[in-house]
Amino acid sequence: MSMTATELALAAARARRLVLRMMEAGRSGHLGGALSAIDIVTALYFNELDIDPANPSAPGRDRFVLSAGHKAMAQYAVLALAGFMPPEVLDTYGSFKSPIPGHPDMHKLPGIEANTGALGHGLAIACGMALGARLDRSGSRVFVVMGDGELTEGANWEGAAIAHHHRLDNIVVFVDANGLQISGRTRDVMDMAPIGRKFRAFGWEVDEIDGNDMSQIVEVLARLPLSAGKPSAIVAHTVKAKGISSLEGTAGSHYWKPTQDELTAAIQETEARVATLQVEAAR
Amino acid sequence: MNGDLYDPRKTFGAAVTLEAELDERIVVLSTDSGGSSGLGAFQQKYPARYLEFGIQEQGATGVASGLATMGKIPVFCAIAPFVTCRNFEQFRNDLGYMNQNVKIVGRNGGFTYADLGSTHHSLEDYALMRMIPGVTVLAPQDAGEIRGAVHAMLQIRGPVYMRIGNGPVPQFFPDDDFVIGKGRHVREGSDVTVISTGYTTVAVIEAVDALIAGGLGVDLLCLGTVTPLDDELILESARRTTHIITVEEHYPRGGLGGAVAELVSGTFPVIVDRVAVPHEYVPTGPYAEILKSYGLDAAGLEVRIRELVTQHRQVAAARLP
Numbered sequence: 294m295s296m297t298a299t300e301l302a303l304a305a306a307r308a309r310r311l312v313l314r315m316m317e318a319g320r321s322g323h324l325g326g327a328l329s330a331i332d333i334v335t336a337l338y339f340n341e342l343d344i345d346p347a348n349p350s351a352p353g354r355d356r357f358v359l360s361a362g363h364k365a366m367a368q369y370a371v372l373a374l375a376g377f378m379p380p381e382v383l384d385t386y387g388s389f390k391s392p393i394p395g396h397p398d399m400h401k402l403p404g405i406e407a408n409t410g411a412l413g414h415g416l417a418i419a420c421g422m423a424l425g426a427r428l429d430r431s432g433s434r435v436f437v438v439m440g441d442g443e444l445t446e447g448a449n450w451e452g453a454a455i456a457h458h459h460r461l462d463n464i465v466v467f468v469d470a471n472g473l474q475i476s477g478r479t480r481d482v483m484d485m486a487p488i489g490r491k492f493r494a495f496g497w498e499v500d501e502i503d504g505n506d507m508s509q510i511v512e513v514l515a516r517l518p519l520s521a522g523k524p525s526a527i528v529a530h531t532v533k534a535k536g537i538s539s540l541e542g543t544a545g546s547h548y549w550k551p552t553q554d555e556l557t558a559a560i561q562e563t564e565a566r567v568a569t570l571q572v573e574a575a576r
Numbered sequence: 577m578n579g580d581l582y583d584p585r586k587t588f589g590a591a592v593t594l595e596a597e598l599d600e601r602i603v604v605l606s607t608d609s610g611g612s613s614g615l616g617a618f619q620q621k622y623p624a625r626y627l628e629f630g631i632q633e634q635g636a637t638g639v640a641s642g643l644a645t646m647g648k649i650p651v652f653c654a655i656a657p658f659v660t661c662r663n664f665e666q667f668r669n670d671l672g673y674m675n676q677n678v679k680i681v682g683r684n685g686g687f688t689y690a691d692l693g694s695t696h697h698s699l700e701d702y703a704l705m706r707m708i709p710g711v712t713v714l715a716p717q718d719a720g721e722i723r724g725a726v727h728a729m730l731q732i733r734g735p736v737y738m739r740i741g742n743g744p745v746p747q748f749f750p751d752d753d754f755v756i757g758k759g760r761h762v763r764e765g766s767d768v769t770v771i772s773t774g775y776t777t778v779a780v781i782e783a784v785d786a787l788i789a790g791g792l793g794v795d796l797l798c799l800g801t802v803t804p805l806d807d808e809l810i811l812e813s814a815r816r817t818t819h820i821i822t823v824e825e826h827y828p829r830g831g832l833g834g835a836v837a838e839l840v841s842g843t844f845p846v847i848v849d850r851v852a853v854p855h856e857y858v859p860t861g862p863y864a865e866i867l868k869s870y871g872l873d874a875a876g877l878e879v880r881i882r883e884l885v886t887q888h889r890q891v892a893a894a895r896l897p
Binding site for chain 1: 603624625627629630632634635636637638639640641642643644645646647648650665669670673674675
């Protein structure tokens, strides 16, 4: 049963709190990108992906590939919320042999489909999954979340060409366009704008949304594939570190190493947001 | 050996096509390279399982990983440097780290694409592939082993790199007895151990037979697998001869010679002389002339092995009290 945008927003708020739970354990991590992408990841897991935490290897399942593997905390938080692992696993973040390392590892945690982290790999892997699904007529779809800073890796565009040439309309890419990377604004580091027109030029159907607005995410998911016979790219304009006001829109949030006071304040802010949304969702 | 010669690419392609008849999980990936990899017949027979990507080996390697996730067994063959160097990170992460059941075949290995120059040569592929945990590295030595290695690599689960050459090869070995990780004890002797791999074995056998006819006791080990190395076979021979000479069409660093040196240095240290391609960008021209210039043809190998044995005996004699 699908959730309403408000219910999904509440789930995303809980997921943000769980990201901070990992930060409490590990004391540092790739926070900014995890929080810009987490609304999309939440909506995908709770409303879109045909997956079952009780049978995470079911052959006909949909696949989720986090091409921007450093946003892993977003996926871990949502996997915990969705029942793929007990939330206590999040407390191992940063510890020796944790099943939730800084970049995801498919052999360590059910629900992870690819070992990403080196940027620009996810889309081609997703194309292989989509081709395999088509050969088997399984109906599986493949969802990819990538970063906008990642788009400078040339291998992405090999994947973009493949998806178009092989008419993989079972692939959906969300570009988490938060406009920032380690060194600053993406347009200053290496300007890849206009992202949407680049995908369109490669033969994709493209839409642009506010990727932190759950109602817009829900609305675009309802229209997939955006065009029959074409892969779908959704340029999701987001705010880096969304949900932690002191960090929002800062490149410095890319890898966050907070003081205890900063972490406490962030936790309080996310908990307040959960409380507010609980009231809204109950109405 | 019946004297016939076989095109390695056609032999490889025919073997894959034969296996595909029995296992429908096998799919072929082409980067504008399938036809020239001997896979034209596969494409004719199984058009839906033949996937073309144009010239992009990084993308195709990622695709191979994704296909393996879906239960397919992708076979991807192209010019050796393009499926080992160009896509190295995809090989390491998407195939090695993800432990995917993908078979990558580098054709025109070594400097067999002689006149096309160093961009098209592959003299570091064993070294690169050997460094990725979990990757099996095969170097079939004749037409029989190409067929046998194709069958064997499709029977095991996990990433495999296989190197084949360009020029026609004879058949010494049967089609059906290739065992991954097991070498062949082809000649027995007690003066020196010679170890070869890949298509170079053809010239090595010719050279060794001439040396044996001249009275030298050569223990000849021919390895169709570079990784995992046949430790037992090599150490057994090293203990008897106390002198190893490796021969390969690869740089002297990191390939068969490197692997053998690593093995014996920690177990039974003996001199390992590595006969290989000098660590430089190879001159262009006809393949046979390049081979000859490096002493890697049968005549050159015969001379070189004799020299190395003589040198070793002199050094050993000088050490005696």
